[in-house]
Amino acid sequence: DSGVTQTPKHLITATGQRVTLRCSPRSGDLSVYWYQQSLDQGLQFLIQYYNGEERAKGNILERFSAQQFPDLHSELNLSSLELGDSALYFCASSVDPTSSNGYTFGSGTRLTVV
Amino acid sequence: GQNIDQPTEMTATEGAIVQINCTYQTSGFNGLFWYQQHAGEAPTFLSYNVLDGLEEKGRFSSFLSRSKGYSYLLLKELQMKDSASYLCASHGFQKLVFGTGTRLLVSP
Numbered sequence: 001d002s003g004v005t006q007t008p009k010h011l012i013t014a015t016g017q018r019v020t021l022r023c024s025p026r027s028g029d030l031s032v033y034w035y036q037q038s039l040d041q042g043l044q045f046l047i048q049y050y051n052g053e054e055r056a057k058g059n060i061l062e063r064f065s066a067q068q069f070p071d072l073h074s075e076l077n078l079s080s081l082e083l084g085d086s087a088l089y090f091c092a093s094s095v096d097p098t099s100s101n102g103y104t105f106g107s108g109t110r111l112t113v114v
Numbered sequence: 115g116q117n118i119d120q121p122t123e124m125t126a127t128e129g130a131i132v133q134i135n136c137t138y139q140t141s142g143f144n145g146l147f148w149y150q151q152h153a154g155e156a157p158t159f160l161s162y163n164v165l166d167g168l169e170e171k172g173r174f175s176s177f178l179s180r181s182k183g184y185s186y187l188l189l190k191e192l193q194m195k196d197s198a199s200y201l202c203a204s205h206g207f208q209k210l211v212f213g214t215g216t217r218l219l220v221s222p
Contacts, residue, residue: 042214
């Protein structure tokens, strides 16, 4: 157990639907990051939050949004889902954005859009 | 911007040594990470280099040359359980950007 908790582990939904993925960071970590990993693809950086504020954005689609709450948990909202959104979505956390200990990853949410 | 290149796949034999190379171009470079990822699982942290040189950690070592934008991960005394993807990631402007990973297959 890495200390980063992601729910749900698996999600199957239809095209056009909306889903919410949840992440609880490791205790003491203030930064949360979201990554998307499609089949045989690398980890694509989506967005980063630090202590409730958005700090960096990657190639995140406009249909996707995220936020970090006062208790530091984060949610990634995916709407108007398309088949191509099927992927593993990882959340990671670190003490701060410059952490030399790297990021600790959760076990991921496997999203299947049918 | 950030661009990272590493080989797609490598094979090696149990007990051997393998070197996985990574080249990067990163604005605001702040360090180079290596992660291990087994299929369908979360990436796990292996090493971090911010200064030039070699960092050794048991069977794994990582090297960085900032001037050349180059790093490698060295795995010694390979074991079957080392079969996994190895991800090079560069840190810059508060973002950790990953390469597509090198799939290492270790055979008996």
